Amino acid sequence: MAKDNNSNTKKPKFSSWWVYGLIAILLIGFQFIGSGNLASTRKTTTSELQEYLRNGDVKEIMIITNTRQAKVFLTEEAMAKDVHKDVAEKPFLPSTGAVPQYVLDYGDLQNFENEIKNIKKENNLDTIVDYDTDNNYLMDLLLGILPFVLIIGIWIYLMRRMSGGGGGGAGGQIFNIGKSKAKLFDEKTDTRTSFKDVAGLEGAKEEVEEIVEFLRNPDKYTSLGGKIPKGALLVGPPGTGKTLLAKAVAGEAKVPFFSLSGSDFVEMFVGVGASRVRDLFKQAKDKSPAIIFIDEIDAIGRARGKNNFTGSNDERENTLNQLLTEMDGFGTNTNVIVLAATNRADVLDKALMRAGRFDRQIYVDLPDIRERKEIFEVHLRPIKTSEALDLEFLARQTPGFSGADIANVCNEAALIAARKEKKAVSKQDFLDAVDRIVGGLEKKNKIITPGEKETIAYHEAGHATTSWMLEHAAPLVKVTIVPRGQSLGAAWYLPEERLIVRPEQMLDEMCATMGGRAAEKVIFNKISTGALSDLEKVTKQARAMVTIYGLNEEIGNITYYDSSGQDSYGFSKPYSEDTARKIDKEISKIIEAQYQRAIQVLTENKDKLTILAERLLEKEVIFKEDLEKIFGKRPFDKEFDQKGQEKISDDTTAPDNSALAKEEGEENK
Incomplete structure (x- = not known):
């Protein structure tokens, strides 16, 4: 019995391609048979035909009018001659009609007929001259039915594709456009990321590790009456590791993991987004327990009714409505958890954020100094270094850097070392990489006049002097007048990472920022456009x-900040015109007061400012040690010099004119 089963399995399965192949063979066969009748026919010329006529070898000439071709039939006596030996053989294939021995192409029909008549008359021949047309019925038939065959074939193909996607909602559209585009990760082959590859993010990892435990051992929680959470939202600045954390969940959970982006639901066809949502959750339920990860969910999860001035039905709203229904529709016992990531949580719809849909919001913040050290350990594994690097030092050099920024620093350091023909990466390469990423590429060949260079030197020396003399200003690391990126010079600081900021700290930092323009005023009694980034920073x-923050006595203890982000869509401000004038007046008063304070500090230290600027013009780059030789030891550095492991102030370098230079007011919202 088993033998019969084996014999049945070895039988070839019927395929529609067999039919297509048989039709092609028949067509080729018909064509071959049609042309096979001419297998013993040879092509000749008009002069040869005239010679054959004069010799009396031609029995009949059949003139084909529609192809300008003539068929020549010989007499029995001529077939026995040696000159016609090649065409006297029987044809390879049988034929239903007479087979000509020669064919020739003639030019003008009237001249051809006249020549034949003259030869017949001169030699008194009875050669038959007849006329006919050559018709290819098979080709005419194919040309007639081919358009209908193509139309029917395309229709059958489309019907099969439509039926192959499953019936109703998700797959019932042409080419399965309503099918979900989610990528299904196989835990055995597709992903190797684990929680060991995610440095820092201790709090976030604890949250997602519990989600993994929910899926592995749900009875542990349900036996006590608890319910498995339906969704978790990863929120945080760009590059902090939200997507990496989701990949680690995929590697640790050992369950099907569906990953896609919020933009994958957006399509130009109406109803496609909602259809893909339905299909995604259907697949996840079929493979439960499972995890669905939607990256950049703000693409479809924006608050409904915003910016819809036309009154039309927004396709994204339909997709969001379907997502809300699916998340609250499946039961908690289906073991399907939805993870989502965004850096724009303020624009998400409130219905999406409520309990029962995204039960947990996990904030993934920028790493602190200890977490940056751990991230460096991860990204330095493939880097070939020439020395034992001080990771704590590197962590202090990168304040406000995200995990992606640190990865970029390690990669840029390797590129810089390779550019210098080094065999390994050194500490200086990492410092150059930080300068390159934060400040931009050095432009030593930029044309700067001596007067401009002197102004830039005094401008940067003014920053250095004021920051050195003010208690709460960030201590300086180095100053350079080498153009880098869009800046003509830069002052690099060691800012202290604070959880709260007091007014005197903000004012000292603003005064140090205005030190550049103040130095131009003190030395040259003129100001320039070089303080644009400084003015932008202090104004903010x-x-x-x-x-x-309500730190102004005139305005009082009031804030116009809206954490929900709703005011960003409005055209009106949350205060009156009179208050707006007061706000503008107070902002100007604060900035001007710090500007005058910076002028006073620089006037008192004008001789030291001049020495510093001259040394900067000479060396182009000066460091903290040069300032100590000019100003003496900075009296406010004791808290940095005596810090321990428990009390970390996270001193780092950051350029004054760079995009990553921190603004304390915005930093501590």
Whole structure:
């Protein structure tokens, strides 16, 4: 019995391609048979035909009018001659009609007929001259039915594709456009990321590790009456590791993991987004326990009714409605958990954020100094270093850097070392990488006049002097007048990472920022456009003091900051015109007061400022040691010099004119 089963399995399965192949063979066969009748026919010329006519070898000439071709039939006596030996053989294939021995292409029909008539008359021949047309019925038939065959074939193909996607909602559209585009990760082959590869993020890892435990051992929680959470939302700045954390969940959970982006639901066709949501959750339920990860969910999860001025039905709203229904529709016993990531949680719809849908919001913040050290350990594994690097030192050099920024630093350091023909990466390469990423590429060949260079030197020396003389300003590390990126010079600091900021700290930092323009005023009694980034920074800080943190006595203890982000869609401000004038006046008053304070500090230290600027013009780059030789030991550095492991102030370098230079007001919202 088993033998019969084996014999049945070895039988070839019927395929529609067999039919297509048989039809092609028949067509080729017909064509071959049609042309096989001419297998013993040879092509000749008009002069040869005239010679054959004069010799009396031609029995009949069949003139084909529609192809300008003539068929020549010989007499029995001519077939026995040696000259016609090649065409006297029988054809390879049988034929239903007479087979000509020669064919020739003639030019003008009238001249051809006249020549034949003249030869017949001169030699008194009875050669038959007849006329006919050559018709290819098979080709005419194919040309007639081919368009209908193509139309029917395309229709059958489309019907099969439509039926192959399953019936109703998700797959019932042409080419399965309503099918989900989620990538299903196989825990055995597709992903190797684990929680060991995610450095830092201790709090976030604890949350997602519990989610993994929910799926592995649900009875542990349900036996006590608890319910498995339906969703977790990863929120945080770009590059902090939200997607990496989701990949680690996929590697640790050992369950099917569906990953896709929020933009994968967006399509130009109406109803496709909702259809893909339905299909995604259907697949996840079929493979439960499972995890669904939607990256950049703000693409479809924005608050409904915003920016819809046309009154039309927004396709994204339909997709969001379907997502809300699916998340609250499946039961908790299906073991399907939804993870999502976004850096724009303020724009998400409230219905999406409520308990029962995304039960947990996991905030993934920028790493502190200890977490940055751990991240460096991960990204330095494939880097070939020439020395034992001080990871704590590198962590202090990268304040406000995300995990992605640190990965970029390690990669850039390796590229810099390779560019210098080094065999390994050194500590200086990492410092150069930080300078390159934060400040931009050095432009030593930029054309700067001596007067401009002197102005830049005094501008940067003014920053260095004021920050050195003010207690709460960030201590300086180095100053350079080498153009880097869009800046003509930069002052690099060691800012202290604070959880709260007091007014005197903000004012000292604003004063140090205005030190550049103040130095130009003190030395040259002129100001320039070089302080654009400084003015932008202090204006934002002053506006934050007045309108956000309530640190201004005139405006009082009031804030106009809206954490929900709803005001960003409005055209009106949350205060009157009179208050707006007061705000503008107070912002200007704060900035001007710090500007005058910076002028006073620099005037008192004008001789030291001049020495510092001259040394900067000479060396182009000066460090903290040069300032100590000029100003003496900075009296405010004792808390940095005596810090221990428990009390970390996270001193780091950051350029004053860079995009990553921190504004304390915005940093501590």
